Amino acid sequence: EPEVTQTPSHQVTQMGQEVILRCVPISNHLYFYWYRQILGQKVEFLVSFYNNEISEKSEIFDDQFSVERPDGSNFTLKIRSTKLEDSAMYFCASSEARGRYQETQYFGPGTRLLVL
Amino acid sequence: QKEVEQNSGPLSVPEGAIASLNCTYSDRGSQSFFWYRQYSGKSPELIMSIYSNGDKEDGRFTAQLNKASQYVSLLIRDSQPSDSATYLCAALNNNAGNMLTFGGGTRLMVKP
Numbered sequence: 001e002p003e004v005t006q007t008p009s010h011q012v013t014q015m016g017q018e019v020i021l022r023c024v025p026i027s028n029h030l031y032f033y034w035y036r037q038i039l040g041q042k043v044e045f046l047v048s049f050y051n052n053e054i055s056e057k058s059e060i061f062d063d064q065f066s067v068e069r070p071d072g073s074n075f076t077l078k079i080r081s082t083k084l085e086d087s088a089m090y091f092c093a094s095s096e097a098r099g100r101y102q103e104t105q106y107f108g109p110g111t112r113l114l115v116l
Numbered sequence: 117q118k119e120v121e122q123n124s125g126p127l128s129v130p131e132g133a134i135a136s137l138n139c140t141y142s143d144r145g146s147q148s149f150f151w152y153r154q155y156s157g158k159s160p161e162l163i164m165s166i167y168s169n170g171d172k173e174d175g176r177f178t179a180q181l182n183k184a185s186q187y188v189s190l191l192i193r194d195s196q197p198s199d200s201a202t203y204l205c206a207a208l209n210n211n212a213g214n215m216l217t218f219g220g221g222t223r224l225m226v227k228p
Contacts, residue, residue, distance in 0.1 A: 031214055033214070045217065048213035054213075055214070089159075091159050095214060103210065103214055105208075107159040
């Protein structure tokens with residue numbers, strides 16, 4: 001069964017460093033998403049991406065964040081200058097399309113980011 | 117502020133019983149609703165989706181939606197210890213980039 005994959009599974013970085021989290025969405029899916037979950041808190045939407053541009057972004061997704069689809073398979077989240085409060089689990093998700101029955105989002109296993 | 121609210125639990129049920137999980141949402145623009153299961157340290161795993169008022173059954177799971185009351189529920193019949201997890205309710209707004217808004221989750225414990 002097709003699934004979303006993410007690398008790395010764990011990332012430890014120093015405050016102020018740049019990190020890139022990578023995702024390979026399900027191959028025939030057209031919509032891509034990033035969510036994050038701080039330990040013990042809700043899953044929070046960061047950004048959605050379609051047709052090589054951002055569809056929607058949350059207040060969390062400030063200028064320190066960017067997303068890119070550098071090739072036909074990868075989808076990346078970059079955090080330019082990490083802060084302690086960026087420590088969280090980051091989930092990538094993808095969906096086939098918009099519209100009923102095609103909008104279900106499937107989540108990858110996540111990248112646990114720890115900023116020291 | 118678009119909110120999805122769930123009782124955090126824990127909800128404790130004996131093995132074989134019915135577990136009832138509830139969720140309310142504030143955004144009337146939400147058109148689709150999802151239940152995900154999340155084991156500790158893992159990612160959300162889709163259980164069911166529901167789009168129309170009424171009930172939808174899939175195996176041991178039944179989702180219920182009442183848009184007038186802005187209420188979604190999930191029933192798990194014949195609960196098993198392996199069902200012990202946190203259950204996340206999520207609402208999707210197609211007009212907001214397919215953004216999913218998640219509740220905080222209800223922790224379910226099924227005791228053998």
